[in-house]
Amino acid sequence: MNSVHDMGGCEGFGPINPEPENSEPLFHHSWEGRVYALVRMLGLLRRWNIDMSRYARERITPAQYLSNSYYENWLAGLETQLVESGLTTKNELITGMSEEVAPADLRALVLQPDKVETTQLMRMSYYRKTAATAKFKVGDKVRAINQHPKFHTREPRYIRGHSGIIHEHYGAQVFPDLSAQGIEEGHHLYSVRFESAEIWGASGPSNTAIYVDLWEDYLEDTRS
């Protein structure tokens, strides 16, 4: 969906003001760590996937998204997901009081403290098998399709309609546009190189190229 999370090329957000690397705390408030841990932990219940989490944050209204801190957006996304997945009711979130204990099969999946270290460091693989053969190969010229879906997509706006060259074929990986709707399919994924001038025009940054990871669904053959 076209919203403010898709920031590539926007102006006016001001200076970056990075905190010095050696003095930046991991969490700036203790509740941030708790939100982070809650999201990680609840994710293991498999009631949603990473694309659904991103989509929940993308649906935060633009003014709210931009005024929230990062972990405030995580919290708002989590509240959406708790209700949409049925893990809690809207009323439970409002009152903070449980109406019903979660079913035993769900409670059995809750991560226990002694399993944290082994589980935390693992990141799942997003490679999936597909019967489809890859449409493109390294060196092919492709164009990012002009699309404006109402749902989750990982094709950023700033490259839509622009042409680039396939830099690498990463194999088939979970396609986020469907994954955010609960359908898991592996689609071919590529790294595509775009020249700066192709995207930003003649006044854009010189001697610069932008590499974007794009699924085959986002690409068209420029010969057609």
Add this chain to the structure above:
Amino acid sequence: MNEQHSHDHEHTEPPSSTELRVKSIESLLVEKGLVNSETIDKIIDTYETKVGPNIGKAIIARAWTDPQFKSDLLDKPDIAISAFAEIGGQGEQIRVLENTDQVHNLVVCTLCSCYPWPILGLPPVWYKSAPYRSRAVADPRGVLEQFGTTIPTNVEIRVWDSTSEMRYLVLPQRPEGTENWTEEQLIKLVSRNSMIGVEIVNPPTMGTVNE
């Protein structure tokens, strides 16, 4: 931390509405049996003490001192990185980007905050912020200047927008003057920011050589 301050009331701000909301949600989820507060403590502790840029720094220092490892890291990152800790089978989803005299690499996620956290830890606030996410792809040299980094105009800048589950680690150039340094000494020289590409690794100053 002042000892004279350890009397029995706290000079803290009243809790923010966000803090209260988080407490309320956590206690609700505990009551429903969906989370465990000890697990939450343990996850926070793991990130505060174990997950961080140290793995990335060790990978870079090894690449600087072991040509075979460097070549594997660039060509077969899955095999090379799996030798460096329990980060599961995700090496195959990492690409290592080598900075050279001709190319400087910079990593961003314009859509959210994708970052190679198992080897660099959680991303800093600036990496997740609108100013960085919006400008890195459109004005990388201007962004680099804000980190005090000037890349000569004859060096190509490659910006990597992490729009998929692939993760990118920049292999910075080994600074001059470190030819006789050991791997352990080099680890201390590598900054997290240099592995994102917003900084270069500076040559050692007199004070750090014999550290």
